[in-house]
Structures are given as C-alpha cells and as structure tokens.
Amino acid sequence: MAPHFDHPGEQAAADPIRLLEIRETPLSLDEVFQAVGDDATGGTTLFVGTVRDHDGGVDVDSLGYSCHPTAVAEMRRVAERVVAKYPVRALAAVHRIGDLSVGDLAVVVAVSCPHRGEAFEACRMLIDDLKHEVPIWKHQRFSDGTEEWVGAC
Numbered sequence: 001m002a003p004h005f006d007h008p009g010e011q012a013a014a015d016p017i018r019l020l021e022i023r024e025t026p027l028s029l030d031e032v033f034q035a036v037g038d039d040a041t042g043g044t045t046l047f048v049g050t051v052r053d054h055d056g057g058v059d060v061d062s063l064g065y066s067c068h069p070t071a072v073a074e075m076r077r078v079a080e081r082v083v084a085k086y087p088v089r090a091l092a093a094v095h096r097i098g099d100l101s102v103g104d105l106a107v108v109v110a111v112s113c114p115h116r117g118e119a120f121e122a123c124r125m126l127i128d129d130l131k132h133e134v135p136i137w138k139h140q141r142f143s144d145g146t147e148e149w150v151g152a153c
Helices: 029-035 071-085 116-133
Strands: 017-023 043-050 058-067 090-096 098-101 105-113 136-142 147-151
Touching: 017 029, 017 071, 029 043, 029 090, 029 105, 043 116, 058 090, 071 090, 071 116, 090 116, 105 116
Parallel strands: 017 090
Antiparallel strands: 043 105, 058 098, 058 136, 090 105, 136 147
C-alpha cells in the first residue's frame, strides 16, 4: 500500500504540546508517556535524564537544580520550535528542580510523530534545545568536597 501523506494523521496535531512543567516532586515516566499517547502515531520517543555518579572524573554525591521564573515560558518556546519543524502529534517535557540524589530522574521528555524517524529527531531537538536554552542551573556537589554550578544557557 502506498503511503498517503495527505491523511490527517500524517500532519502535526492542532495542539500537540500536552505537558510542560518544572516541579520539585519526583518525575513519572508513565505520566509523560501517557501524555504523548495518540492513535495517529507510529513512533514515540522518550528520553530520560538521570543524575549520574560522576562528572569530569570526580564522584558526584548529589546535586540541586534551580531555575529562573521564565523557565517554563522558555520551555514552551523550545517546544513550539520543535512542533514547527516536525509533524508532532504530541509532546511533553518535565524537569525537576530541588535537591536530587544519584539515580533520580532529572528530566523526562517525549515526542510522538506519525513515523519513528521524525519522533527520534524531534525528541533529540527537544532535549538538546531544552538543555542549551532553558534557564535551569545545576549545582553539583562532589565527594572530594568541591562543588560547581553548571548553567543550561
């Protein structure tokens, strides 16, 4: 059967941005995955960022995230750019702030598109642009007693 790209399911949804939040409570993979459910999607990509136990060759004990009051608005700007570039049926992004431990979920993003390739590309753009442009800062505390601030933008 030949592909029919004029079918409504092959197009971006009218309002694909389903969930954008910054929160102090633990993140849920299920919540984000359910937010991007859409019967017209053939591909859903989910990215999960976790707190790792090292950075730059030094052991990480813990870290804290903080953000600027405009962070959610900047997340929306990034999401809208992704939606403008790809046929996104559904998009979600949630970032954690506050004190986190090694292994905790720091960010979860997901994108659903008609096809897997588009879903992978859109999700990659979403997380990369979110990390580079949204004013969220990471304060890492290392086991050697040192600490550092890492800015998202």
